[in-house]
Structures are given as C-alpha cells and as structure tokens.
Amino acid sequence: MKYLGIDPQKVRVGVFDFTGCEGCELQLANKEDSLLDFLSLLEVVNFREVSSDRGDDYDVALIEGNISRADEIDRLKDIRAKAKVLVAIGSCACFGGVNQQKNRFELDDVVKEVYGDHKVETDKVKRIADVVKVDLEIPGCPVSKEEVERIVVNVVLGAEIKIPKYPVCVECKQKVNTCVVDLGQICLGPVTRAGCDAVCPSGKVGCLGCRGPAEDANFESLKQILMDKGHSDSAIVERLRFYGAFNGTVG
Amino acid sequence: MIHKVITKNEFKKFVDGLIEENQTFGPKQVDKRADGSGIYQFKEVNSYDDMDLDYTVTYSSVKNFFLPFREELSSFDFSDKGWDQTVEYRVNPRVIIGVRPCDINALNILDKILIGGAYPSPYYMARRTNTFLVGMDHEPLDDCFCESLGHDTVHRGFNLFCTDIGDKYYLTISSSKAFGFLKNVKVADPVNGDSVKFHERRKYLRDSFKTKVEVAGLPSVLDIEFKSPVWKKWGDKCLNCGTCAMVCPTCYCYGIEETIDVNLKSSRKERVQYSCNLVDFAEVAGGHNFRPLKEDRLKYRFYHHYRGFAQNADDPICVGCNRCGRACLARINPKDVISDLQMED
Ligand code: SF4
Ligand code: SF4
Ligand code: SF4
Ligand code: SF4
Ligand code: SF4
Numbered sequence: 001m002k003y004l005g006i007d008p009q010k011v012r013v014g015v016f017d018f019t020g021c022e023g024c025e026l027q028l029a030n031k032e033d034s035l036l037d038f039l040s041l042l043e044v045v046n047f048r049e050v051s052s053d054r055g056d057d058y059d060v061a062l063i064e065g066n067i068s069r070a071d072e073i074d075r076l077k078d079i080r081a082k083a084k085v086l087v088a089i090g091s092c093a094c095f096g097g098v099n100q101q102k103n104r105f106e107l108d109d110v111v112k113e114v115y116g117d118h119k120v121e122t123d124k125v126k127r128i129a130d131v132v133k134v135d136l137e138i139p140g141c142p143v144s145k146e147e148v149e150r151i152v153v154n155v156v157l158g159a160e161i162k163i164p165k166y167p168v169c170v171e172c173k174q175k176v177n178t179c180v181v182d183l184g185q186i187c188l189g190p191v192t193r194a195g196c197d198a199v200c201p202s203g204k205v206g207c208l209g210c211r212g213p214a215e216d217a218n219f220e221s222l223k224q225i226l227m228d229k230g231h232s233d234s235a236i237v238e239r240l241r242f243y244g245a246f247n248g249t250v251g
Numbered sequence: 252m253i254h255k256v257i258t259k260n261e262f263k264k265f266v267d268g269l270i271e272e273n274q275t276f277g278p279k280q281v282d283k284r285a286d287g288s289g290i291y292q293f294k295e296v297n298s299y300d301d302m303d304l305d306y307t308v309t310y311s312s313v314k315n316f317f318l319p320f321r322e323e324l325s326s327f328d329f330s331d332k333g334w335d336q337t338v339e340y341r342v343n344p345r346v347i348i349g350v351r352p353c354d355i356n357a358l359n360i361l362d363k364i365l366i367g368g369a370y371p372s373p374y375y376m377a378r379r380t381n382t383f384l385v386g387m388d389h390e391p392l393d394d395c396f397c398e399s400l401g402h403d404t405v406h407r408g409f410n411l412f413c414t415d416i417g418d419k420y421y422l423t424i425s426s427s428k429a430f431g432f433l434k435n436v437k438v439a440d441p442v443n444g445d446s447v448k449f450h451e452r453r454k455y456l457r458d459s460f461k462t463k464v465e466v467a468g469l470p471s472v473l474d475i476e477f478k479s480p481v482w483k484k485w486g487d488k489c490l491n492c493g494t495c496a497m498v499c500p501t502c503y504c505y506g507i508e509e510t511i512d513v514n515l516k517s518s519r520k521e522r523v524q525y526s527c528n529l530v531d532f533a534e535v536a537g538g539h540n541f542r543p544l545k546e547d548r549l550k551y552r553f554y555h556h557y558r559g560f561a562q563n564a565d566d567p568i569c570v571g572c573n574r575c576g577r578a579c580l581a582r583i584n585p586k587d588v589i590s591d592l593q594m595e596d
Binding site for chain 2: 003034041159166179182183184190215218
C-alpha cells in the first residue's frame, strides 16, 4: 500500500496475552470492513488470534492483560528485551483492570471463593508497568478499535500519536446526552480520559472509568459533588476501584 | 418589521404546514431529573403535538445546529496519482421552532464573529442562512439573567417571533420568507387591544426576572481582580469538563483534527468544538501549557464572556441564559462568581 506515492514502513508486531479476557485482542481483529487495510499496515509475526506464526523478530509488542503469576513475569521480561517498543493495551494491562479487585482481599480467600478446594497458582495482580518499562498505554475495556487504527496509521506515517487528555464529559455533551448524574447516578465521566465517545452514559449508564484518569482530573471536587447528591463515600470509592485506574487517589 | 396576530389554533396549522414541508426541530422533553423537573433538548419533530412548546429552556443551546460539535471541513482523496480535495457546505433548508430571545441574541453574536470577522465561515453561513427560525418568548426560570445583559428581548436574527398574548400570538415578522409562508394561514393586523396586551406581556416578562447580575463596570472589575483569590476558590471546584462551553450558546472555540483513513487513500479535516476549560487548551508544540492551573482556565472563560476579546470588539459574549450554571455539576455559575468578585476590594 502506498501513501502519497511512498511505501510506508510496515510495523512488525507481536501481540501477547497475559491475564485478561482477550477482549482487547478480539477488538484488534474486529471491525471487518477495515480489517484487511488495518492488517496490511502491519507485519504480524506473532498474534494467536489472526495467525499461527510464532516469530520473535517483532519491533512492537502489544501486551494485553495483567501479571498475576510468577511465570508471566519472566515471559514479559523476555518480550521486553526483544521489543523496541512495548505497548500496554486495555485496562488490564494499563491499570490491572477488573482482576486487580482481588488485591484488596486475602489471596487464599479469593481462591477459595472462586475455585473451592481446587489448587490454583495466582498472585496479587500487577500492571504491566509494575514489571517492565511501558512506552505507550492505550486504555479501555476493551480498547477502541478506532483509536488503535488511528494510532497505527500515525505510527506508520510517522505522525504524532494523540490520546485525549480531557474527560469523557466533553464527548458526552457533544452527543447531547442527558447527564446521568442528574438522573441520580454516579458517573466517573468528569475524571476519566475521553476517547470512547462516551458509550456508557450514551446508554444511560454512569462511566466506570475504564479509560483511567483524565489529565489534571479533580477527584476531590467530583467526590464532593456526588456526596452532596446523597451518594455514600463507599459507593464512590467502590466505583473508583472498579478498574484499578484510580488506585492512587483512593488507596 | 411587520406585526400580525394569529390565533393559537391557526398557529398550530401553520406549524404543521412547516413541519410537513421541511426538516423541523423543536423542543422536546427527553428526560426527567431525579427531582422531577423536565430536561428539554431541540430534537427533530414530526408534528406540532410532538413538541413541548411550553418548555422552559433546553439543556443544550441551538448552537450546535450552526456550529456542529464535529464538522467535516474538507476531505481528501489520494487513491490515484496526485490528490483531490472536496469541500462541502451545502445544507438542506430546515426549520427550528420555539427558540428563546437570548438564544437568538446569541446567534447574532456568533454572526458578528463568524460572518462579520476577517475570515467569514462559509460553513456557518450556509447553516445560518438556510435555517428558518421561529422565536418564542417565555417566562424566565428563577436563575435566568438575560435581562441583566439586555438579551431578554430580540429585534433581529430570526424569521418570525411569537409573543404569547393569551389565546393569540403577536407575531413579529422579519423576513419575506416568513411573510410568504404566513400567506397560507389566517393572520390579522393587530388591533389596539392586541398591542396593549403585547406591551403588557413584555413588561410582565421583564418584571419576572428574579436573578440580577450587576454587569455595569464588570470589564474593569475583571481587570482589577485578575489576581483575586476568588479564582482559586472556584477553580478548586472546577472539573475542567468543558460542559459549560458545550452547552453555552456563544462559546465557539474549536480545534482542527486531521485523520488519515486506515486504507491510506483518503483523509479528513474536521473542526471539533473545544473549550478553554480543557486541560490542554493552551498547550503548544513541545508541551508547554500556558494555563496549567484550573483557576487560570476557569478565569479565562469568564474573561472572554464578560470582558470580551478583541475578536468580538471587546464586547461581552454572554447572553445570560445560565445554561452553564445549570449544567455545571460543581455549581460554578456566573452569578455567584461575579458577585464574589464584586465583593473583593
Ligand atoms: S453523564 Fe457522566 S460523562 Fe456525561 S456529562 Fe454527566 S458526568 Fe459527564
Ligand atoms: S464511558 Fe467510561 S467506562 Fe464507559 S467506555 Fe468510556 S471510559 Fe470506559
Ligand atoms: S465550570 Fe463547571 S461545567 Fe465548566 S469546566 Fe468547570 S466544572 Fe465543568
Ligand atoms: S469562553 Fe472559552 S471556550 Fe468559550 S468562546 Fe471563549 S475562549 Fe472559547
Ligand atoms: S456563559 Fe453561561 S450564561 Fe452566559 S451565555 Fe454562556 S451558557 Fe449562557
């Protein structure tokens, strides 16, 4: 494929899954009408969902999922050593995601609750950035394919990569949605990074914060607003803990 | 300007006629707040009864019918050798019914900036000229303060304006198009009693404003209070969510986004509505941010609205609808911020 008469540099990628639901990987293989164009920008050397090749000579490693077993640490370090650029994709990789909720309980209790007496090896959940250096984070549960496409196009063409710094409310207002806070709900839209086109509030569900904190987000103010509206401190904290993206602010 | 009167029954016929012939938008209740009050927005309507014409005020303004939140400015095609550019700003004629005086005044302010400026926007002009506007007066909400800014009545910028005088509307007709449309229904010249009622209604509405904002001398108050602690007080509450600017009928800031399609054969240049409250509004190449603090960003929004920028001849651009104040979850509103500033010495 040529761009303005020039053959763009394809990106040699490997996609690797750790502890997660593989939903983000599935997203990469989604959006069929542009999937062939998307894949033609890439040289996929390792991606279980689209090809049986298992190469090691990738430049960019896309990492899905979080780290919750000792063997995953070694595997991740090995990938880091081979990749020029390492990208964490999805809320699990970026923030720990839904699974990090178990970090607040005793591991033995968690295992017992889920698996009964069956023995499983599992550790406290770590983000990818807790283990290796991460060059770029693409948040979202799951990631937005549109956003991934934009980023890949810009990488291929050498253009700047932009992820919104402002919160979800901007996109929500631009869709002329009713604010679900006015409907009595908790919404993390005012402190969460935009880029999802405000899908949850557009469906009348308060934002759960899957894209992580917006820049210079005002947690204190949002907390005060929600408490003034009668929401309990624990309900707000629980919401902030959902994806682990706000753990720095709620402890 | 021509004045006529029309009975409400006949007006309904007139509106149904408009709706039948044109794509029409009108106020509709879209939701109810937890406290039971209605939330209204301008939506496409299919009949007179589809509208909630006795609405109070819409949550979002009509601005986005003229300055869409996202608008394609041009598209590019480079699938062959070289490239083609397409610029398209044709819009189908459409009708908006029930627009409030302050909102029409807001459009008049946008006209000055976007048509009267050095680089008139063909996109805005196309939308503005092809929209038939039917204005309508209303009893102010407790927190409306357009009267303080002189925007509670409107004299131009609409096709037709309806003042409610009981069982009839007193019509102010300010375009030949409106005059032509009205030929299909029964209208009458106002008799003395109608004009008396018209003036009484005007006076009644003007006297109904409960919220007053002292704006005389505000530009110099703002200049003097540039370093006031009031900005930090309110800035600490601000979520930098841009909601105020999105719902505001006069905020017009935008960013330009260029997207190359994933097939590498086409691309788009889009205008996207932005806000000075957003964290990277004043960020420049290299990453320096001229307004890194919440209070600075909030302050500049107030400066633009009440002190004015050179771009709009140093005139304030706020029309006093208080949409920003109503929509702001942090309860930041012009009345409280301005009275705080005026209390500073
Ligand atoms: S619903 Fe949520 S995201 Fe939308 S405007 Fe309200 S707080 Fe913001
Ligand atoms: S609205 Fe919030 S929870 Fe929903 S997709 Fe967007 S960022 Fe994630
Ligand atoms: S003033 Fe209110 S609506 Fe505006 S950005 Fe701040 S918090 Fe959002
Ligand atoms: S107040 Fe801010 S967002 Fe609104 S028009 Fe002025 S600079 Fe733009
Ligand atoms: S600043 Fe607020 S009160 Fe003034 S025009 Fe905008 S939304 Fe209305």
